[in-house]
Amino acid sequence: MSTRQYPYAVVIGRFQPVHFGHQRLIDEALRAAERVIVVVGSDRKPRSFKNPFTFDERERMVRASLRSHEQMRVSVVGVGDSPYNDQLWIASIQSAVDKLIQQDGAVPAQTQVALVGHLKDASSYYLRLFPSWTFVANPVVESIHATDVRSLYFDPENRGQLARADLPDGTAVFLDQFAATEDYAALCDERAFLIDYKTKYRYAGSNFPPIYTTVDAVVVEAGHILLVQRKFHPGKGTWALPGGFVGQHERLQEAAIRELxxxxxxxxPVPVLHGSMKESHVFDAPDRSQRGRTITHGFFFELSHNQWTGLSDVRADDDAAAVRWVPIAEFLDMQEHMYEDHFFIANHFLGGLGKN
Known part of the structure; x- marks a missing residue:
């Protein structure tokens, strides 16, 4: 008869990449419960310096940290972010866990679930968002943090400082293999760009980082949304809303139309765009941009459509690799190809149609 206290235990993390702290949490969950569900966050996002590895790659690292007899006891699921709606994010995790419990023939509402984690700092607030689960606190583990791993790993000159012994064997092997890919080279370039950017735009004579103000335009016409493909770092190759920085002498809406x-x-015509603006909203998730603290103002434009002339003409500027009208039905499946939080910004104005 099993001595484990819970039928299920949940571990939530981004695992970018898996380190000894993550491994300790999963080990604790395996001791506490018959079945363990590892929830991998920030699913369906394009590669970036902050989120360099795909769900499949992170699942491989998680499974490489397990012993062979533990594999069947662990399920790994991916859940996307909802930076402007904690309730939607919570519901997505609960739904993923409930689905696995139901597949085992149990009733979620009648099943005891443990949430295993440790309260590191303010970023661990999410561990208190699941009151129906029993929180099992785990002490901090002396381990190199994922942020430090990424900083060393994506700096070719200092990668040697990241010893194999600093990471679980499976993670170390994966990182060795990944370093030979084109994706690794592109992420190294993006890291270098971001460091140079943050150094260049610090306040003169001060260590206090600047807060940037930007605008983004959500433009729809006849069931299509207007997107641009980024030509440069950060987010090179991803799709984005037209937008950019606000000029010193501009009103916000004027800046949005100019950038568009x-x-x-x-x-x-500009007067028609002013008349087509239906709504605006501020998007201020503190970590929404890799460049630094950036608050963006989103503007929603709904254009009248002339069925005889087709969609309004567009052409990529020098700063964009491409521009196109994307059917909204297609856009709803583009989360993993969208820059930063632009999928969620557009989805706010589209009425929450986007998939999570």
Missing amino acids: KEETRLKV
Whole structure:
């Protein structure tokens, strides 16, 4: 008869990459419960310096940290972010866990679940968002943090400082293999760009980092949304909303329209764009941008459609690799190809249609 206290235990993390702290949490969950569900966050995001590895790659690292007899006791599921709606994120995790419990023939509402984690700092607030689960606190583990791993690993000159002994064997092997890929080289370039960017734009004579103000335009016409493909770092190759930084002497809406016209050469007169603006909203998730603290103001434009002339003409500017009208039905499946939080910004104005 099993001496484990719970039928299920949940471990939540981004695992970018898996380190000894993660391994300790999973080990504790395996001691506490018959079945362990590892929830891998930030699913369906394009590669970036902050989120360099895909769900499949992170699942491989998680499973490489397990002993062979533990594999069947562990399920790994991916859950996407919801930076402007904690309730949607909570519901997504609960739904993923409930689905696995139901597959085992149990009733979720009648099943005891443990949530295993440790309260590191303010970023661990999410561990208190699941009151129906029993929180099992785990002490901090002396381990190199994922942020430090990424900082060393994606710096080719200092990668040698990251010893194999600093990480679980499976993670070390994966990172060795990944370093030979084109994706690794691109992420090294993005890291170098970000460091240079943050150094260049610090306040003169001060260590206090600046807060940037940007604008983004969500433009729809006849069931299509206007997107640009980024030509440069950060987010090179991802799709984004037209937008950019606010000028010193601009009103916000004026900046949004200027950026829209500059990036897409949209053939709609400025007065018509002003009249087509339906709604605006502020998006201020503290970690929404890798460049630093950036607060963006989103503007929603709904253009009238002329069935005889087709969608309004657009053309990529020099700063964009491409520009296109994307059917909204197609856009809803593009989360893993969208820059930063632009999928969620657009989804706010589209009425929450996006998949999570």
